[in-house]
Amino acid sequence: MVGLAQRSTESANEHSTTSVVHVRDLTKTYSGWSFRGRKVVNALRGVSLDAFRGEVFGLLGPNGAGKTTLIKILLGVVRSSSGTASLFGKPAGSTDARMQVGYLPESLRVDRHHTARSALRYYGRMSRMSAAEITRRSDELLELVGLEGRDRESVRQFSKGMYQRLGLAQALMHDPDLLVLDEPTDGLDPVGRNEVRMVIDRLRESGKTIFLNSHILQEVELICSRVAIMAKGKICAVGRIDDLVRSESFSEVQFEVTQNNASQEELALALRHNFPELLLDEHLHWGPVMRFILPLSTQDQVNHAVDRIREAGLSLRGLTLKHASLEDTFMEAVRMSETQDGADGLVPEPEMSIAPITGSTASIEANT
Numbered sequence: 137m138v139g140l141a142q143r144s145t146e147s148a149n150e151h152s153t154t155s156v157v158h159v160r161d162l163t164k165t166y167s168g169w170s171f172r173g174r175k176v177v178n179a180l181r182g183v184s185l186d187a188f189r190g191e192v193f194g195l196l197g198p199n200g201a202g203k204t205t206l207i208k209i210l211l212g213v214v215r216s217s218s219g220t221a222s223l224f225g226k227p228a229g230s231t232d233a234r235m236q237v238g239y240l241p242e243s244l245r246v247d248r249h250h251t252a253r254s255a256l257r258y259y260g261r262m263s264r265m266s267a268a269e270i271t272r273r274s275d276e277l278l279e280l281v282g283l284e285g286r287d288r289e290s291v292r293q294f295s296k297g298m299y300q301r302l303g304l305a306q307a308l309m310h311d312p313d314l315l316v317l318d319e320p321t322d323g324l325d326p327v328g329r330n331e332v333r334m335v336i337d338r339l340r341e342s343g344k345t346i347f348l349n350s351h352i353l354q355e356v357e358l359i360c361s362r363v364a365i366m367a368k369g370k371i372c373a374v375g376r377i378d379d380l381v382r383s384e385s386f387s388e389v390q391f392e393v394t395q396n397n398a399s400q401e402e403l404a405l406a407l408r409h410n411f412p413e414l415l416l417d418e419h420l421h422w423g424p425v426m427r428f429i430l431p432l433s434t435q436d437q438v439n440h441a442v443d444r445i446r447e448a449g450l451s452l453r454g455l456t457l458k459h460a461s462l463e464d465t466f467m468e469a470v471r472m473s474e475t476q477d478g479a480d481g482l483v484p485e486p487e488m489s490i491a492p493i494t495g496s497t498a499s500i501e502a503n504t
């Protein structure tokens with residue numbers, strides 16, 4: 137298992153160190169009044185992270201962790217309470233920063249009367265692109281997302297995967313260097329997920345930086361080079377997935393033991409005496425060789441269990457270590473955050489007024 141405290145496992149040599157998304161000590165407090173009085177929600181509590189040029193950075197966290205709030209601040213839709221957030225060195229929300237970011241919301245709505253091409257024309261116009269530029273860019277993007285040849289069909293005919301790939305194309309219309317994707321593969325079948333993943337791969341290869349929010353851990357493992365795990369408004373861990381899911385940590389260990397001349401009942405009795413957690417039958421698989429699984433995570437714990445098996449006069453026939461996964465890392469981080477304080481009230485406050493957005497980020501909604 138991973139260490140319990142917040143830790144950073146950055147390794148500067150393995151990726152570009154040019155910070156595209158730079159966040160320091162960011163806080164966001166929503167406050168307001170209800171019939172019970174004043175309520176405050178600390179949605180972000182001192183968040184710091186960097187996403188570097190050319191990487192796919194994943195933001196993970198359970199519901200209410202603060203992911204959407206962070207993304208809204210990066211896009212300039214919500215104002216932070218304190219701390220700094222910048223994109224390409226420009227304050228998040230400034231016109232300069234917005235011009236360099238494309239956004240795919242979780243549920244992009246493209247009017248049903250559109251074809252893929254007319255939708256891109258619409259978004260291109262919103263980004264104040266010329267007609268020639270729109271045609272050129274649409275051709276490029278339709279090919280990139282694999283919708284060439286389908287561009288005159290009504291989006292009504294589109295599968296979810298095609299719709300999502302069109303969403304990626306709209307986010308890319310003004311050729312931003314940073315793409316912010318909110319749950320890009322949510323609701324897609326395996327084929328659709330694979331198609332979207334392939335587009336993301338091609339974008340990464342072309343040098344774009346991708347910042348994505350997802351709760352599908354297997355997807356994140358496949359797509360992202362680095363991740364931040366958030367819970368209760370804080371970053372619990374940040375770094376390369378391989379580093380976070382440390383190879384020397386386990387999630388569980390399976391033992392196989394036996395004892396000369398002992399019946400299965402005697403063997404079970406000896407095991408239960410030494411490992412009280414095996415009182416439940418579901419944890420113990422009976423047979424001449426008994427099998428059981430313990431939730432051990434460190435080598436020391438494994439050594440200790442082996443010592444106990446030997447002291448009980450049992451012989452160890454087999455030992456299988458299951459290495460920790462990103463899910464184990466995530467669950468541990470979330471468990472830890474739950475043991476900390478932070479009961480928050482939930483009252484919306486009126487958010488800042490939303491300035492006209494240039495570029496394809498115009499599809500962002502003022503979600504209060």
Ligand SMILES: Nc1ncnc2c1ncn2[C@@H]1O[C@H](COP(=O)(O)OP(=O)(O)OP(=O)(O)O)[C@@H](O)[C@H]1O
Nearest residue numbers: 166177179199200201202203204205483484485504
């Ligand atoms: N406008 C708002 N007014 C008051 N509280 C809010 C507002 N927006 C979000 N919150 C609260 O802030 C906290 C963080 O919410 P946020 O939507 O950022 O989390 P999230 O990680 O994106 O969750 P989810 O995965 O469910 O979308 C939650 O407790 C949420 O209820």
